[in-house]
Amino acid sequence: MQLIADSGSTKTDWRLLGADGSVSQARTVGFNPYFQTREAISAEIADKLKPLVTEPVTDVYFYGTGINNAAKAEVVAESIQAVFPEAGHIEAHSDMLGAARALCGHDAGIACILGTGSNTCFVEDGDITFKVDTLGFWLGDEGSGGYLGRTLVQAFLHKEMPEDLYQKFHKRYPDVNRDTVLENAYQKPYPNRYFASFSKFLFDNRTHAFAYGLVVRNFEIFFEKYVEKYPDCRKYKVHFTGSVAFYYSDILRRVAQERGITVGVVMETPIAGLTLYHQTA
Known part of the structure; x- marks a missing residue:
């Protein structure tokens, strides 16, 4: 299963892409690595998102506010890895890159x-x-x-x-x-x-x-x-x-x-x- 996220300061929209091609939706609070710790981000994902994940996670693509350097990207990526240790590929990028890829492909x-x-x-x-x-x-x-x-x-x-x-x-x-x-x-x-x-x-x-x-x-x-x-x-x-x-x-x-x-x-x-x-x- 692939997880894709678009996160603002108040909410995060998730899409869960199943191996059979199915797409489901989820929403958690927004994340900003400037204001939240790894532990806080992991806790919210574990509580609100993980119960909805019915297959092993292979890839995660996270785009969010506050991810404007490698250190902040690492905070988010490690937070996700702690909840989904089986995920072999996790990327965390800025919300601007997310908008760019969404709009321009x-x-x-x-x-x-x-x-x-x-x-x-x-x-x-x-x-x-x-x-x-x-x-x-x-x-x-x-x-x-x-x-x-x-x-x-x-x-x-x-x-x-x-x-x-x-x-x-x-x-x-x-x-x-x-x-x-x-x-x-x-x-x-x-x-x-x-x-x-x-x-x-x-x-x-x-x-x-x-x-x-x-x-x-x-x-x-x-x-x-x-x-x-x-x-x-x-x-x-x-x-x-x-x-x-x-x-x-x-x-x-x-x-x-x-x-x-x-x-x-x-x-x-x-x-x-x-x-x-x-x-x-």
């Missing part, structure tokens, strides 16, 4: 993640060959839900949005004010998730000219700062995964078309594409 193209944060790379034959780095939430993440929400909250606090939308926002989020925003931004953990939560308001009001314009500008900046810095970005298809790309795909495609960029696949999560990639490897 074995073809050349540009892969993008637009979710709570943003990330991009150029991939060829299943490997990342070039990357335009983002600078994280506070200095970058343009195109993401975190950036969208941050821009929206700024417009609200500065009273830069139309009165009708201002009142609608205030009614939906009565506790949002300068003090609560600064507390969530600088004192509480995961400010990116806090600001990304406001992206839903933009989605629900995307037909409003102000909200629509804010989303459009968000994607324009994303293309300017990242995609258009890739050589021959208009020669290759640009593919996307993540909730922001998926739910705003109509606006995303429109902005791309206006800039002469061809959007290929847009998927909410990479796990189905990853499963296909490893089935055809």
Whole structure:
């Protein structure tokens, strides 16, 4: 049996590929080797995943957040090996490589993640060959839900949005004010998730000219700062995964078309594409 995983900070989607070609699904909490020990990761996998595994495990392909060097990859791989000692082959890679393989398969193209944060790379034959780095939430993440929400909250606090939308926002989020925003931004953990939560308001009001314009500008900046810095970005298809790309795909495609960029696949999560990639490897 092969195990394939796509892991974020909050959840991990698993696919279990049986020797007879069957595919089953499972979900555990998310794993991040920066914040969790080998023991904690192993315990969760043993408790939630192992009971669902009905055959000996031969191969494991794990893609996740926080796996950005060999040491962190080793933490995850050893955690999995402790639960499935019979597995002869275990790989642990970054979520960016997972997105790239899910979106592009074995073809050349540009892969993008637009979710709570943003990330991009150029991939060829299943490997990342070039990357335009983002600078994280506070200095970058343009195109993401975190950036969208941050821009929206700024417009609200500065009273830069139309009165009708201002009142609608205030009614939906009565506790949002300068003090609560600064507390969530600088004192509480995961400010990116806090600001990304406001992206839903933009989605629900995307037909409003102000909200629509804010989303459009968000994607324009994303293309300017990242995609258009890739050589021959208009020669290759640009593919996307993540909730922001998926739910705003109509606006995303429109902005791309206006800039002469061809959007290929847009998927909410990479796990189905990853499963296909490893089935055809």
